[in-house]
Amino acid sequence: MEKAISLIDFIKDEFVPEPKQIPERIKKEITLDLEDIFCPFCGHPLEYHYLSNARPLITIKYDISLRVVHKRCVNEECVACASKRNFYNPSLDLYMLPKKTYAMDVILLIGHLIQQEHYTEEEVVKYLLEEHGIIISQPSVNNYKRIALALGEALIMGNEEKIKKGLDGLPVRVYSIDGLSSNRSRTLFVIRDLISGIVLGSALLDKHDADTIHDFMEAVF
Numbered sequence: 001m002e003k004a005i006s007l008i009d010f011i012k013d014e015f016v017p018e019p020k021q022i023p024e025r026i027k028k029e030i031t032l033d034l035e036d037i038f039c040p041f042c043g044h045p046l047e048y049h050y051l052s053n054a055r056p057l058i059t060i061k062y063d064i065s066l067r068v069v070h071k072r073c074v075n076e077e078c079v080a081c082a083s084k085r086n087f088y089n090p091s092l093d094l095y096m097l098p099k100k101t102y103a104m105d106v107i108l109l110i111g112h113l114i115q116q117e118h119y120t121e122e123e124v125v126k127y128l129l130e131e132h133g134i135i136i137s138q139p140s141v142n143n144y145k146r147i148a149l150a151l152g153e154a155l156i157m158g159n160e161e162k163i164k165k166g167l168d169g170l171p172v173r174v175y176s177i178d179g180l181s182s183n184r185s186r187t188l189f190v191i192r193d194l195i196s197g198i199v200l201g202s203a204l205l206d207k208h209d210a211d212t213i214h215d216f217m218e219a220v221f
């Protein structure tokens with residue numbers, strides 16, 4: 001039981017909204033390593049090459065200053081060595097798009113808010129600030145919205161046989177396709193040129209069925 005001399009303490013003035021407490025960002029300095037692995041072309045152990053300059057990566061929870069370990073194959077008879085192919089942790093391309101500061105989780109959240117929740121771009125700016133402490137401009141939201149839409153594009157048609165044929169028919173280059181669960185039931189696929197390591201395309205697919213992958217690959221090649 002609590003004694004009160006007035007009810008005033010229990011009354012809230014609803015006309016004055018309480019300012020939202022903006023969540024604090026967690027700052028991290030991260031060096032993304034590549035565990036000692038062997039060259040996929042010749043089996044020679046990869047050697048440390050360099051550590052990239054720090055670049056910002058904003059995820060839903062963290063403000064990351066990210067440096068990435070790059071390795072190389074030093075076997076002179078190997079194509080990866082001859083082409084000076086850099087190797088780095090594959091999760092980089094799965095969660096960070098080239099030249100983009102906001103990570104895949106933020107991009108997917110923007111896409112979700114706009115597509116599923118029908119937020120305006122302005123509302124997304126406000127939401128990201130108030131819920132996650134993320135500062136983002138409206139033009140950036142627009143830009144990331146387009147990326148999210150492109151990633152989430154639902155695709156139909158195709159079959160596994162066609163994918164295999166398509167891969168066999170590729171001249172000279174070797175491609176790798178990585179799929180990794182990154183958001184709910186969706187899978188992010190990244191296709192890269194194995195020799196140069198350049199990412200040729202990435203897509204967020206609802207189902208990692210053969211048809212969808214095939215259509216994605218047709219869009220890339």
Ligand SMILES: [Zn+2]
Pocket residue numbers: 039040041042043044073074075078079080081
């Ligand atoms: Zn090699």
Ligand SMILES: [Zn+2]
Pocket residue numbers: 049
């Ligand atoms: Zn070097």
